[in-house]
Amino acid sequence: RKSRNNRERPAMRLEASKVQEQLDEAVQILGLELDNLLRRERSNIRTEMRAISLTDLRRLADFIKEKCQVYGWIDPRSKAKVDDPEKVNLYQLVFNFIGPVTAPIGHEVVDDSVMIGPDDEVPGGEALWLEHKGRRRLRYVRGVPPGPNGNDPDPFVRTFSGSFAELLWNEERAAGWFVSHFWGEPVVDFVTCLNAHDQRYKLGGGGLYWVCAHANSQTHISEELGTEGPLCSPFFRALDLAKGAVLVVDAASEVTHRMWCGFE
Template sequence: MRLEASKVQEQLDEAVQILGLELDNLLRRERSNIRTEMRAISLTDLRRLADFIKEKCQVYGWIDPRSKAKVDDPEKVNLYQLVFNFIGPVTAPIGHEVVDDSVMIGPDDEVPGGEALWLEHKGRRRLRYVRGVPPGPEARTADKFVRNFSGSFAELLWSEERAAEWFVSHFWGEPVVDFVTCLEAHDERYKLCGCGLYWVCAHANSQTHISEELGTEGPLCSPFFRALDLAKGAVLVVDAASEVTHRMWCGFE
């Protein structure tokens, strides 16, 4: 299953319109100064993201990063698949994208961003270069494919720090649509009128700098703990199989 680099760009262009991404943020060259624990996302943002999945995952040929099977049902797209097919590619620095460590890949494998040219290990993630040129000052890349952003998905939505009112603990394998539905129920229960701000790790952490985000000083110094400390409450989203109760980070939270 192959999705050309041009398709990744088309997906990004559509996301700018559908999701209301900040174009200035996307084109900036430096890392954001927004602290990880201050990268909240709203229910409105999450609803738009769920709608984007429903409309575009089949159009752009999303695949499961482990099985490499085509994603056929938008209602079942989980965070692993969303990060691999969308968040990773659109937030990666020019020249590479994030690859799940559990995926065994050969140099000629076809991938969402195009042809895999080589692999580089960096921290706990594996980066696959897909543009045909090595990154750096000597690279010559078509202007329409150039993007300088390197950060989290939340930073594409907002330019300022936003503290979350609610910290969300959940299982990445749960369908994103179900996850959003649960937060809609939470919103209704607490009469937030769609204005509540949530801290969701997949959107707050930079998926291309995950080791830097987590740090080396343990969970109590992590952005997870800092975001928990700032929030007024926590939301535990329980998936259909209650897998969330077996996840290490969820147990910590």
């Protein structure tokens, strides 16, 4: 598709074969448990109890360094390829990796907060099928949905997709530390800061952190946040449970200008 100035725009689609190959590698490298999502119709782990360990975050940083160029990750805003693993931020990580792996093939995602772009582009990949049910929009992030004339429901279609933390652990885990941060900061730098925090408090790599990108379902984010305001959000509940908070300050101190970080 061409833009208004008649120049070709790079495609933003994530090839299904590459997404599946990446997922298969992630299962091995990161120890993901796909059955934690595939066998559920709803989450049984409260959002505020979805902590992630520093060990898991270190593995994720290593995965980015090894695989982001291999699988041709792109920036969802500029549509440019991500050339430097050291600069991959959370926006890029969620679009290229967390979104797709937390919506396994055959899953559907219902979320009216998602903005559908040109050519049915959506965060996390291509929407292969779009419907409207009442006032809500239904989109398939990956996989082929049942045909419009099918009489029987597809047994492989699920309405649930969860958080990244739920792929790592199938139980509630309270975070010792709540992390407030800017999504535009490189993930590698983010993990480096938590390494320093771990050393300062002598946690031995065993600290548990609440990180919104990993605790919230990125394909059902509007449902996670709710409609009753910040004091009823999983952010507030996680803050209330944690014994301390970590403010990860990026190089430009952008974190000090973000609304949610200010609330935290």
